[in-house]
Amino acid sequence: MKLSKRVHHNIQTIKEELNDSTDLKVREFNLSIQGIREISCALIFFEGLISGQMVTEAVMQPILHEVRDFDQPMDANLITFIKESVLTNSELTEKNTIDDVVLSIMIGEVALLVDGFNTALTIDMKGWLHRAIDSPQSEGVIRGPRDSFIEAINRNMMLIRRRLRDPNLTFERIQVGNRGQNDIVIAYIKDVANDELVNEVRKRLENVDLDVILDSGYIEQMIEDDWWSPFNTIQDTERPDEAAAGLVEGRVAILVDNSPFVLLAPATFNTLMLSAEDYYVRWPAANFVRIIRFVASFVALVTPSLYIALVSFHPEMIPTKLALSIAASREGIPFPAFIEALIMELSLEIVREAGIRLPGPIGQTIGIVGGLIIGDAAVSAGIVSPFMVIVVAMTAIAGFIIPTYTLSFGLRITRFFLMLAASFLGLYGLTLGMLILLGHLATLTSFGVSYLSPWAPFSPWDLRDSVMRSPWHKLKRRPGYTHTKDQTRQPLKKRRRRKRSS
Amino acid sequence: MKGRDRLLAQEVPVIIANMMLGVGTIGLPSRLAEIAGPDGIIAFACAIGVLVAATVLIILLVRRFPNQGIADYSTILIGKVPGFIFNIIFGFFLTCVVATMVRGFSEVTKFFLLQRTPLEVIMISMLLAGSLLARNGLQPIARACQILLYLFLLPLLAIPFFIPIFETGEFLPLFQTDFMSMVKATFGALFALAGIEVMLVIGSHSEDPKQLMRSSVLTVIAVSVLTGILVVLAFGSLSVNQVAKLSDPLFEMIKYVPVPFGIFERVDIFFYTIWIAATYSSVVIGLFTASHHLAETFKLETGKGLVFPCAAASYFLALIPNHEAELGVYGDSLILVWIILVFGVVPLFLLLSLFRKPKQSSTKKKQPQKRRANPG
Numbered sequence: 001m002k003l004s005k006r007v008h009h010n011i012q013t014i015k016e017e018l019n020d021s022t023d024l025k026v027r028e029f030n031l032s033i034q035g036i037r038e039i040s041c042a043l044i045f046f047e048g049l050i051s052g053q054m055v056t057e058a059v060m061q062p063i064l065h066e067v068r069d070f071d072q073p074m075d076a077n078l079i080t081f082i083k084e085s086v087l088t089n090s091e092l093t094e095k096n097t098i099d100d101v102v103l104s105i106m107i108g109e110v111a112l113l114v115d116g117f118n119t120a121l122t123i124d125m126k127g128w129l130h131r132a133i134d135s136p137q138s139e140g141v142i143r144g145p146r147d148s149f150i151e152a153i154n155r156n157m158m159l160i161r162r163r164l165r166d167p168n169l170t171f172e173r174i175q176v177g178n179r180g181q182n183d184i185v186i187a188y189i190k191d192v193a194n195d196e197l198v199n200e201v202r203k204r205l206e207n208v209d210l211d212v213i214l215d216s217g218y219i220e221q222m223i224e225d226d227w228w229s230p231f232n233t234i235q236d237t238e239r240p241d242e243a244a245a246g247l248v249e250g251r252v253a254i255l256v257d258n259s260p261f262v263l264l265a266p267a268t269f270n271t272l273m274l275s276a277e278d279y280y281v282r283w284p285a286a287n288f289v290r291i292i293r294f295v296a297s298f299v300a301l302v303t304p305s306l307y308i309a310l311v312s313f314h315p316e317m318i319p320t321k322l323a324l325s326i327a328a329s330r331e332g333i334p335f336p337a338f339i340e341a342l343i344m345e346l347s348l349e350i351v352r353e354a355g356i357r358l359p360g361p362i363g364q365t366i367g368i369v370g371g372l373i374i375g376d377a378a379v380s381a382g383i384v385s386p387f388m389v390i391v392v393a394m395t396a397i398a399g400f401i402i403p404t405y406t407l408s409f410g411l412r413i414t415r416f417f418l419m420l421a422a423s424f425l426g427l428y429g430l431t432l433g434m435l436i437l438l439g440h441l442a443t444l445t446s447f448g449v450s451y452l453s454p455w456a457p458f459s460p461w462d463l464r465d466s467v468m469r470s471p472w473h474k475l476k477r478r479p480g481y482t483h484t485k486d487q488t489r490q491p492l493k494k495r496r497r498r499k500r501s502s
Numbered sequence: 503m504k505g506r507d508r509l510l511a512q513e514v515p516v517i518i519a520n521m522m523l524g525v526g527t528i529g530l531p532s533r534l535a536e537i538a539g540p541d542g543i544i545a546f547a548c549a550i551g552v553l554v555a556a557t558v559l560i561i562l563l564v565r566r567f568p569n570q571g572i573a574d575y576s577t578i579l580i581g582k583v584p585g586f587i588f589n590i591i592f593g594f595f596l597t598c599v600v601a602t603m604v605r606g607f608s609e610v611t612k613f614f615l616l617q618r619t620p621l622e623v624i625m626i627s628m629l630l631a632g633s634l635l636a637r638n639g640l641q642p643i644a645r646a647c648q649i650l651l652y653l654f655l656l657p658l659l660a661i662p663f664f665i666p667i668f669e670t671g672e673f674l675p676l677f678q679t680d681f682m683s684m685v686k687a688t689f690g691a692l693f694a695l696a697g698i699e700v701m702l703v704i705g706s707h708s709e710d711p712k713q714l715m716r717s718s719v720l721t722v723i724a725v726s727v728l729t730g731i732l733v734v735l736a737f738g739s740l741s742v743n744q745v746a747k748l749s750d751p752l753f754e755m756i757k758y759v760p761v762p763f764g765i766f767e768r769v770d771i772f773f774y775t776i777w778i779a780a781t782y783s784s785v786v787i788g789l790f791t792a793s794h795h796l797a798e799t800f801k802l803e804t805g806k807g808l809v810f811p812c813a814a815a816s817y818f819l820a821l822i823p824n825h826e827a828e829l830g831v832y833g834d835s836l837i838l839v840w841i842i843l844v845f846g847v848v849p850l851f852l853l854l855s856l857f858r859k860p861k862q863s864s865t866k867k868k869q870p871q872k873r874r875a876n877p878g
Contacts, residue, residue: 314615317768425627428615431775432631435650435782439635442646450641456648457510 001098007040007115010098014044014111017102023047024105029060031114033070039078040115044101049108050125059110059123062086079119082112091124103181130155136238138405141277148238153183153257159240160187164247168192171255174205176219180212183257184219187243192250194483200447201252201265216256216263223265225445231410233446235267242276250484266446268453268481270466273297275403283471293401294467300398301411304341305422305430307391311337313426329385338423340384344392345416347374352396371396453481507640511710513648515721517787518698520647522725523654524784525606526694526833528750528777530729531736533694535746538687540672541679542742546733548684549691550726556844557698557722561715563848564705566855572702573798579854588847589799595839596703596792597812599696600785601819602833604628607781609826610750614774625820629813632785636793637809640707643786650783657776658728661735664759668738693837695726697784699844700791703798749826789813 004010011026018024027043041063043055066086070078083092095101101111101120108126133155136148149156157171168190175181184205188198204223213219220234221227237243238260243253246264254263264271273293278286311330315323333340351370355363371393378384395415402408414437421433444451454462459480464470476492478484509517534542567575572592577585608624616624635646679687701718708714736751739758745751756770790805792812797805823829 314771317771425619425623426615427771427775428611428624428778429627431778432627432782435779436631436634438649439631439638439642439646439786442635442649443638443642450645452645452649455652456645458512458648 003096003098003101003113003118003120005116005118007042007113010101010113010120011042011044013098014102014105017098018105021046025052027055027060029064031063031067033067035068042113043110044105044113045110045125046105046108049128050110051127054125054127055110058089058125059087059112062088063112077117078114079112079117079121082114083121087121087123089123089125093122093124095120095122106181107183126154128152133159139237139239139242139276139403141275141280144277144280145239145241147240149240149243149255149260149262151258151260153185153255156240156255156260156262157185157187160244160247160253163240163244164189169247172202174202176205176208177210177212180210180214182213184213185255187247187253187255189247189250192248192478192484192486193252194250194485197250197266197447197482198252201254205254213256214258216254216259216261219254219256220263225447226443229410229440229444230413231269231441231444231451232272232404232406233267233444233451235264235272235404236261236406237264238262239276245276245279248478248489250478250482266449266481268446268449269407269441269451270454270462272404272407273402274465278469279472283469287468290467290469293403296398296401297411300395300402301415302418302430302434303391303395303398304345304415305418305433306427307388308337308341308419309422309426309430312423317427326385326387329387332382333385334382335384336423337388338419340388341391341419342416344375344378344384344388345395345419347378348392348396349412449481454479507707508709509640509644509704509707511708511713511717513644514705514708514714515717516644516647516651517704518701518718518721519651519725520780520783521697521700521787522695522722523729523780524697525603525610525781526696527729527732527780528610528752529606530691530694531733531745531751532748533690534687534733535737535742535751537683537690538679539746540674540676540737540742541684542687542691543673543730543734543737544676545679545684545687546691546730548688549695550723550730552688552692553695553698553722553726554719556848557701557718558715559844559848559852560698560701561705561718563852563855564701564708565711565714566852567706568711569706571706571795571798572851573795575855576851579851579858586799589795592702592843593792593796593799595836595843596700596788596795597815598819598832598836600629600788600792600812600816601822602829602836603781603784603788604816605820605823605829606826606833607778607785608820609829611778614750614753615771622821625817628782628785629789629817632782632789633809633813635786636789636813637806639804639806640704640790640794643790647783647787650779654776654780655728657773658732661756661759662731665735665739665755666758666760668735669741670738672737672742673734689834689837692840693833695722695729696837696840697787698722699840700787702848703791703795704787789816792816 001013004013011028015024015026023046025045025047029041031039031041033039043059045055063082063086067078067082070081079094083094093104095104095111096119101122104122105111108128109122109124112121112123130150130152133147133150135146147159149159161169166189170188170190172186174184174186176184186198186201186205201223205219208219208222210218210222216236220232220236224233226233235246237246243262243264247253251264251266254265256263274290278290310318311326315327318326335343347370351367354370355367358366375389375393379386379389399408399412402411418430418433418437421429423429425432441451442456450457453459454466461477462480464475465479469475473490476490477487478489531542534545538545573589576588579585580588604625607628608621611624612619612621635643698718705714732752736745736755739755740748740751748754753770753774756773757768759769789809789812793805793808796808796812802808823832
């Protein structure tokens with residue numbers, strides 16, 4: 001619907017469109033021009049999205065003060081004059097339809113309506129409150145930056161831009177959500193990221209047809225390749241340095257307003273297993289930690305099911321002394337090993353979930369109470385064996401080493417599947433379960449990239465940043481799986497050794 | 503058929519190696535020792551020669567008809583009806599191969615690990631697990647096989663360094679076996695090493711047909727030599743006489759490998775898990791090949807819908823042998839069919855292809871886009 005030339009009519013229509021919401025503020029005033037004529041004007045905005053005081057100081061006062069001396073004839077465009085000569089805000093747009101004005105008001109802009117003009121001026125003054133930049137909650141590091149993304153998308157863009165002062169760093173803003181009209185930004189480095197990848201990301205985002213996008217998790221689930229898998233094929237991070245590193249690798253970042261998690265695509269199992277800190281510490285330390293991480297992930301995945309398989313089906317595999325010790329500890333336990341493991345694993349999951357929901361200090365207490373007291377009580381009561389407690393504790397600790405929270409979810413779910421397989425068919429069942437898991441991972445792709453890259457398809461160059469990482473001066477190329485336009489990240493010539501000064 | 507999955511140059515050897523390493527590897531030393539004694543090594547060398555010749559013939563045929571499976575060009579070469587009948591028989595043969603693998607695997611698994619579990623449960627579980635991956639197409643299979651190959655190769659290459667006893671005298675005297683026994687032993691070795699026939703179906707998916715001959719022959723030789731090393735190790739460490747008496751001597755041999763730090767009592771079970779993985783990859787490739795070939799025969803969009811029927815057929819075929827000895831007879835019959843196929847049908851098709859050139863139009867129609875290692 002086009003804007004009318006009558007300001008009151010426009011106000012009425014906008015109010016109707018926005019259901020006369022209580023937080024909708026309409027500030028009507030009269031503009032006196034050279035003391036001869038008066039023009040009705042209105043500023044419309046949502047309280048909370050914009051500070052009323054800011055509107056008065058940065059919009060109303062300059063208009064009242066400057067327009068007073070407007071000496072053009074009546075038919076001259078007052079709106080253009082205000083836009084070009086009065087207001088100093090960085091983003092001022094002229095809108096001609098009610099829908100556009102309503103949308104602008106909803107995303108935190110002020111609409112200026114002037115009687116006699118069928119154009120509105122929208123002024124970007126987004127100034128809602130947001131929390132301060134904090135340290136990351138789920139991706140903590142000892143060495144490395146401590147800032148993290150917040151819920152304000154503009155701040156998040158700034159956090160990336162601060163790290164990448166590259167003119168080719170491109171942010172593309174689109175709005176998704178029929179009702180929410182939420183801001184989503186696609187970020188990439190124009191002369192690095194593969195055009196096919198960027199277009200594919202854009203296409204998938206444009207196809208999202210949800211009511212509202214409350215978190216990047218919505219987008220992640222709507223654009224991923226395989227929605228039925230327990231494993232995430234898009235990386236989410238709350239670390240700006242991780243996002244910037246991803247962009248430099250030729251990946252595409254997706255920022256979602258109101259979400260402190262930025263998505264990175266494509267993602268492989270390998271990238272999800274790497275931590276930002278791996279690149280900040282020296283390479284021997286990074287390699288040591290990476291090997292431990294991969295081994296621990298395997299331990300977290302397999303230990304309970306291996307225990308079930310060995311105790312229930314193949315006790316002859318365990319050294320005699322240990323087998324006797326386990327048998328003695330299991331004496332009087334009323335449940336088979338699988339039920340015993342299931343009780344403990346489920347208890348662990350409950351404690352973990354409760355710990356997240358409860359306030360900080362109480363959550364920690366619950367963890368300790370759950371881990372120590374309940375575990376000890378269960379052993380004393382003869383419900384579970386002490387070995388089972390060790391197995392579960394080992395699994396839990398090893399599970400926390402996985403750097404990506406969403407990946408650890410996938411592995412936790414898979415652990416139960418492997419336990420079930422081991423309880424039915426022992427070591428054969430466990431092996432078969434692992435093979436099904438491998439088969440599943442082999443079918444997964446992330447924006448067409450194999451989830452098992454660089455191991456399958458085998459990419460020797462990319463192995464330099466996999467389970468082990470080469471020193472920085474050897475990492476001369478960007479990862480091959482992103483098929484970047486510019487493949488080198490540092491000159492390919494040999495590094496000269498520095499001569500020692502005598 | 504719908505747009506073909508492409509195999510990267512690096513994935514062709516992976517598929518061949520995974521198909522070759524499987525159920526038969528475990529029983530191979532015993533079979534050779536039983537029939538030919540120390541001459542089993544010579545029979546094995548002969549089998550490698552036969553296998554290389556078979557590979558050359560198969561790849562020549564595959565390269566003659568790029569982007570076409572055997573189901574497509576057999577009808578061009580021998581006519582629609584005979585071609586259709588041939589394709590059905592070949593599809594049945596491929597299903598029988600899967601059935602033999604699954605049955606042989608189940609027998610060993612029951613003996614070693616799951617004495618109280620019915621054979622049927624072991625067979626069904628393996629077929630179901632294999633079907634899940636086989637349904638997803640060639641690229642995921644190639645990727646999974648690639649990972650599994652790392653898993654096989656590292657322990658297989660490490661084994662020779664950990665075998666504490668090795669008697670070189672076990673290989674003498676040579677040339678004591680009669681010709682027929684040698685032929686029989688060679689057949690036995692072929693049973694363990696066969697697998698290259700899948701290239702008749704899968705070979706056309708190769709992205710780089712020019713490299714196909716070199717990579718296939720080298721892979722066949724490499725895998726055969728690796729298997730040969732295991733046979734030699736079994737003969738040298740356990741003695742030829744003892745190997746002849748054991749049904750699965752490689753597991754027995756692994757028991758001699760000392761376990762560091764005494765964490766586990768029996769390390770052979772870990773070797774056994776690797777063997778499960780090897781069988782799984784063979785079953786997956788076998789099921790994919792059978793279903794894909796039948797889909798091409800019946801001009802279906804994909805072979806996805808035929809994977810479970812093929813698995814079910816394999817299961818019922820696997821139930822036919824009453825015991826392990828009877829399974830051996832079935833295995834021998836399959837090798838006979840294999841020889842007829844490779845040294846009878848394939849040369850015939852090659853000969854006919856000299857007179858009937860492949861249809862260019864259909865080749866062009868099926869020409870897919872090049873696949874990159876990781877499309878962006």
